[in-house]
Amino acid sequence: MPERGRPRSFDRNAALESAMQVFWEKGYEGASLADLTAAMGINPPSLYAAFGCKEALYLEVMELYSRTIGMEIWSSLETIATIKEALNGFLLATAKAYSQPNQPHGCLIALGGLHSGEVTKPICGAFCKHRADSIVKLRQRLQRAVAEGELPASIDAEAIATFYATVQNGMSILARDGGDYRALKHVADGAMAAFDALTGR
Amino acid sequence: MPERGRPRSFDRNAALESAMQVFWEKGYEGASLADLTAAMGINPPSLYAAFGCKEALYLEVMELYSRTIGMEIWSSLETIATIKEALNGFLLATAKAYSQPNQPHGCLIALGGLHSGEVTKPICGAFCKHRADSIVKLRQRLQRAVAEGELPASIDAEAIATFYATVQNGMSILARDGGDYRALKHVADGAMAAFDALTGR
DNA sequence: TCTTTTTTGTAATGATCGATAAATAAATCT
DNA sequence: AGATTTATTTATCGATCATTACAAAAAAGA
Numbered sequence A, B: 001m002p003e004r005g006r007p008r009s010f011d012r013n014a015a016l017e018s019a020m021q022v023f024w025e026k027g028y029e030g031a032s033l034a035d036l037t038a039a040m041g042i043n044p045p046s047l048y049a050a051f052g053c054k055e056a057l058y059l060e061v062m063e064l065y066s067r068t069i070g071m072e073i074w075s076s077l078e079t080i081a082t083i084k085e086a087l088n089g090f091l092l093a094t095a096k097a098y099s100q101p102n103q104p105h106g107c108l109i110a111l112g113g114l115h116s117g118e119v120t121k122p123i124c125g126a127f128c129k130h131r132a133d134s135i136v137k138l139r140q141r142l143q144r145a146v147a148e149g150e151l152p153a154s155i156d157a158e159a160i161a162t163f164y165a166t167v168q169n170g171m172s173i174l175a176r177d178g179g180d181y182r183a184l185k186h187v188a189d190g191a192m193a194a195f196d197a198l199t200g201r
Numbered sequence C: 001t002c003t004t005t006t007t008t009g010t011a012a013t014g015a016t017c018g019a020t021a022a023a024t025a026a027a028t029c030t
Numbered sequence D: 001a002g003a004t005t006t007a008t009t010t011a012t013c014g015a016t017c018a019t020t021a022c023a024a025a026a027a028a029g030a
Helices: A012-026 A033-040 A044-051 A054-067 A069-079 A083-098 A121-147 A157-176 A181-192 A195-199 B012-026 B033-040 B044-051 B054-067 B069-079 B083-098 B121-147 B157-176 B181-192 B195-199
Strands: none
Touching (some): A012 A033, A012 A054, A044 A054, A054 A069, A054 A121, A069 A083, A083 A121, A083 A157, A083 A195, A121 A157, A157 A181, A181 B157, A195 B195, B012 B044, B012 B054, B033 B044, B033 B054, B069 B121, B083 B181, B121 B157
16 A cells, blocks of 8 residues: 555656765765755655665665675676686676776775765664675685685685785775776786685695 | 964974874765864864865875875885885785774775765875875886896786785775784785786796 | 064854755545 | 645755854064
8 A cells, every 4th residue: 555645756766776876976975965866856855755864875775786786796706617717707897897987986885984984883884794795705605616626625715705805895996096997907817816826726 | 484473382293193193084074174173182273274274284184194104104115125025015014004003994095085075176186196106106116126137028017016006905995894914914915926927937 | 562473262154964844736545 | 525645845944064253362573
């Protein structure tokens, strides 16, 4: 029975996507309600009725980002069978996503919540959780490779995962500074150049 | 003849250092005038008389940062004779500086100005200049190693410099997320594991 | 001592921030 | 039709933002 009362005159998903663009480019504090409502094509009361408040909207934007853009980037890590190619595909997908011409450069998750004065506590917590999860995903993929006999059990999976997650985060800053796909690929190649030495092959 | 009128009752350098702490931790937009004046122990008119405006204060803070903390980090790159040890020293100095317990984690330069809505144009320009300069410094050090016969002329100095600068920037995000010296050193070790492959040795 | 110069503390400026009150409009339910 | 429910528009809320008048205070120059 959600069909009572005046129907909403805008597409909630489209509005959320517009909000994502604004937050992605301008950050949480940098995106004003005026910026958001202008991009979403609605007035403040509609925003508050549909999303609660600015903070709740941002948290929902983070979920949308990791469900769409994030998925594009991370999927190759799981789908590619061999660990070295999976990591390489993951980094190249990162380079491609971070240099798309029609969207803000770099990652919304990597670049957000880096200054305590610019974010609320729940948002800071969500960022910590998401970024910590990046390391976990990489570590689990490395451990899978060990379980499959592809890598020796002697590797430091946590250290290697931290390294690749950190390289990816650095790529967000490079992309924000105008680094194109070519520059980002140089970084990916550099990180892959460490693979054999790190995994003892 | 700067000795006319009522003398300033606070130490300008100490106030600037306090402002650096606030901007470093909270970012440009996240640091309010109230935060700044409270930390500096002065009233707004004194801040404006001594530093001009918030933007000018921030630009001066950036200079102070690169002159002090930045110098600590980058000096080993020049002073250590061999390129591999110089790079390693540079990354370890970074890991140490980014995990100091008595100051904000990560680099003020690396983490600032990443969102267009949170910074003015002159500040954004200063960040671009500083971060681009990081790549230049690394590239020049690599080219010096080529000139000294330590590395082959066939290396892609720009690509390698971009890789190491990006790793360093990623370390700032890791440090902000609570990564300690041990975690940061893992990243430094990972980056150094790529050195031989990247330089063809 | 008296004027001049600069800094100080207090208080207030207009602008913008995120968030809402109130009235109207558009739908369903009885 | 009339009552109920929800969304919309318009206008505005108090709080906070960076910035600044203003007058008292503290120094040097005359």
